[in-house]
Amino acid sequence: MPFDIGFIELCVLMVVALMLLGPDKLTVTARFLSKFSRRVSYKVNSLKSEISRELEMDELRKQLESQNKQMSEAIEQKRNLKGNMKKL
Numbered sequence: 001m002p003f004d005i006g007f008i009e010l011c012v013l014m015v016v017a018l019m020l021l022g023p024d025k026l027t028v029t030a031r032f033l034s035k036f037s038r039r040v041s042y043k044v045n046s047l048k049s050e051i052s053r054e055l056e057m058d059e060l061r062k063q064l065e066s067q068n069k070q071m072s073e074a075i076e077q078k079r080n081l082k083g084n085m086k087k088l
Contacts (some may be wrong), residue, residue, distance in 0.1 A: 005013075018026055 017029075021029055
């Protein structure tokens with residue numbers, strides 16, 4: 001169970017809530033809490049997936065920068081070789 005609440009603790013909470021709120025307000029409150037819980041869960045999952053996408057994009061950006069640097073170095077080496085060949 002979430003929050004490490006056992007069955008007995010959950011029953012005690014339900015009895016206390018029933019006594020405090022009454023049967024009418026308890027059902028309304030339970031629906032509200034259920035909807036709220038779903039919304040929070042959806043937002044948390046959405047945030048997790050957005051963070052995951054950002055991390056993947058950051059990794060791809062780093063790979064592209066590395067490859068760009070390697071290409072620049074290769075082009076520079078080619079230019080140096082061309083310059084050396086002209087000197088000969």
